[in-house]
Amino acid sequence: MSTTPTSEHQQLAAALTEGLALIAASGSSEDLRGVMSSLTGKKGPIAALKSSLGKVADIEARKELGQLVNEALVTLQQASEAHSRTLRAGEFAAQIASERLDISEVAMSAQATRRRGRMHLVTQATERLEDVFIGLGFQIAEGPEVETDFYNFEALNMPPSHPARSMWDTLFIESDVEGSVVLRTHTSPVQIRVMQDWPPPIYAVMPGRVFRKETPDATHMPVFHQIEGLVIDRGITFADLAGTIESFTKAFFGEGFTSRLRPSYFPFTEPSAEFDIRRPDGSWIELGGCGMVHPHVLRAGGLDPDEWSGFAFGFGIDRMAKERHGVDDIRDMYSDDIRFTEQFS
């Protein structure tokens, strides 16, 4: 047996011992990376041993030594990884300790300069209503706010000088033919436009801005919002109207609420009704008007009353917003005063 292997074994053991000591002595990840690259690099002791393997003549001894070199390399790498984990844990802990940030301070100083966005209470109410009606199978229709006399009155079964026109305080637009153009007094003209433009069956709600010649007070504005519903299909009945109002009531207000219809009068529906919502505590909210679309109105919309029938309903949106948020004076809702709107963040 030659002594060379012994000497090489000793060299390897010494290199391993020294390497492990250097690894253990590394004080930072960076040091460790340096130590490892010198230990395992091309010019390192292990590499030197590897390259001298060829000189070992005995195949078995060379094999054995080669295996020992590889094992030493693995040992060093494992030691390095273990030490590296410890070092990194300490280093991240130090980084975390040094980077302290008071999130509340950041939040508060951001608050001071940040603008907050909010939708108008009426827009919020409109979207809520739309969503409930979409759930009930309705689409959303829109129409112009400046209307002709035809759409606002005449097509709605109110021929010129019909006394029921006085049910609305109308704002008229200056035009060549006096009184022929109005600011729509209700969303009902959209009914006619939808009947003319959409092929039946029609299941639509029509939210929008309406106008009346009314002096503003705590409960009235000259410009406010309504939502109108229109259903046109074959075989639509008054019972369907009552059932649809009931579905809406439960979907919008909650399961504990119910609805009732009581006789009323609108020129564009017959039979006509007011609809009231009963709160779970037994009190009533008078909500809006509804009824079966009058045959004259169907004809004005270009539909044959013998083939198509339908119902319509409508109510105010502003009041929904007002009651939901406990607003005492509707004028506050239209003040655009940030001191009012910022409450509803």
Place this chain on the structure above:
Amino acid sequence: MKVLLSILLEMADIPSDPEVVAVALTSLGLAVEEMDIVGAPIPGVVTARINRMEKHPDAAKVTRCFVDAGDGEERHVWCGATNMQPGDVVPLATLGTKMPNGMDIARRGILGIDSEGMLCSEVELGLSEESSGLLILPKDSPLGVSPFEVLGIEHDVVFDLDLTRNRADCWGHLGVARDLAAHFAVPLKGPRIDVGARGAEKSLPVVIDAQENCGSFSVSYVSGITVGPSPRSVASRLAHLGMRSINNVVDASNLVMLETNQPNHAYDAAVVSSFRVRLATAGEKLTTLDGQERALHPEDLLICNGVDNSGVGLAGVMGDQHSEITDTTTTLAVESAWFSPDPIRFAAIRHGLRSEASVRFERGTDPNAWELAAERFVTILRESCPTATLHTGATIVRTPHCPQPIPVDVSVDSVERKLGIRIEADRIVSILNAIGFSASVKGDIVSSVVPTWRPDCSESVDIIEEVARHFGYDNIGKTVPNSTVHGRLSSMQQRRRTLRRVLVGLGLDEAMPSPFLAPGDLSRVGLSEDSVLRIANPLVADESILRTSLRPGLLRSLRYNQSHRAPRVGLWEIGHVYPKSDAQLPDESEQLAIVVAGGDAETALTQWNAICDALSVGTQLDQSRVPSGLHATRSATLARGKQVVGVVGEVDPMVLHELGIEGRVSILEVNLSILLNEEPKPVQAKDINRFPSSDIDLAFVAPDSVPAVNIQRALRQAVAKRLVSIELFDVYRGKGVAEDSRSLAFRIRMQEAGGTLTDSVLAEVQQACIAAAQKAGAALRS
């Protein structure tokens, strides 16, 4: 419209519980707005005789009254009234009484002498709105009883009904009673009639010239009249119904109108013994009962004295002052007519005179109620004047314009199709008969005749509504339609909602200023007023113009907040504008506007970029067109080719100064009718170009008047199809760059479609870029 429970109970045997009646009224569509209990005896108020009166030397304005309330005890009461004398019987509110106005009667003293109650006026008892002193009762009244009992005032209930425009018939108690009788399935008795023996035939002549305006005109002759006060029961009913008692004749006339819905007028037959109905002539005048002399219009309808053709009443509106009955009147010509509704409505509007009669005529009265009205008139009058005699031979003249009963058929099936519930023919017939629509059935068809008191009904749908009303809306049931339509938002509506959320996310508050502007508001923000629409009848002049831009309203709201210690508001609005067009309706469109106090052009551009990303849209910036009212060197037009989509930048500082706004204001305005209506087509995926890309950086010096976007456009065209992106990564002004110029450094990233870019191609493109930039007004920075 007020109705009294006592009158309804006289007309039909309906339940007397007011709560039950109120519920029935509302379920019939006669909504009860208010229900008041009136004339209820006040516990503690009794009749008392004033035994003696004394003045106190130190209290000139009050009198000491010593009264006897029938219980053998003399009470001392201080009294401020002056209309009483010893011996008078007056109402005494004894100690502990709670008065209708909430006052408690307690032992109160003047000059150390206590008052043991209070002597009362009509006002204090809640009997009238005004009075002048104590209520003096008849001297022979019993003492210690309720003064209401002595006066014959009955405890009653007033229902204030919010009548719908169609129910003309319910302007009389009779119409209300008819609906209630049908509802409770009891017979309708109508008003009590007792005219005693009829007088000899007496017919007063009537001529109707204006036949279109007057469908019928009747005159009944009544003799044996003594004009005097009404019985208390009549006067108090009138008071409960909101009318003043005048005398027994006028009161009977008014009460008949309130009961039967037939306006009528009693003339002194010695003065007016024949009638003519004609249109007024220009220049004619009439002094109405309210004392006003009125210049008449040729469309005004006049009731005239047939003898001299002089006006004695503005038909359907108000009588003439000079033809009023007097204390010496002994015979009456009682007139009841049917006038066409529209002319009466227009006359009432023309003269600004809405009377109890005109509100009834303009809704439509019953041309066949005249006889009942005359009989009821005499019946009421006979309570105070037993000699009043109704003569036979009353005159009734009808013209071709008099409404007739209208036959209307409905099929039982059509009722079911409309209501969604089967109501059998017998039930339909009995409902209709109960409300006076004489009905009969033949097969599937119910034939009915609409009575003349229901001018609102003329076709089958009207009949179906009556059936539904009396069948009960609550009994019809609730179903939901079997729909094939799917609920959804349109793409435009969906995109509008996305936009709202982006705006909220940008920290902006939604505002909703009035769409009405004052003249000058638009020009004050630098916009034209040429194409505005005006409101013909505005509430106030400051709200007489329809906006053509959201800008004035938003800036006003911004300024309002600035002046209320909120200097940093950011507001948006999505709303319509209404510029005038050549068509009948304006060129209405939906707009978005954003203003931010303290914001600059970059603020507005950042907002615009966020909106474009969220909505997948884009526009070109056009600085060559300065939007009016905006900062001339810090603003641009948003364009799509030739089409203007909006503006972006800052508000003109001069405009801000005029409005009193401090600091800069950024502004973004976009026409949403254009932007939201274009649904972007789904982008089709392309293969990723995996060949390497190359960048070239080029810096150009350009005068400030050359917009960067122009140079970018030129570069884009020069690189053409190889272009991946162009980024402006540096802008430099200062040393080494000429005054009023800046250096703009672009990084251009390129890629070849089918391979790697060669150096020669890169060099070629670079030269093309330099040349193109030069053409656009920018020189390569050396």
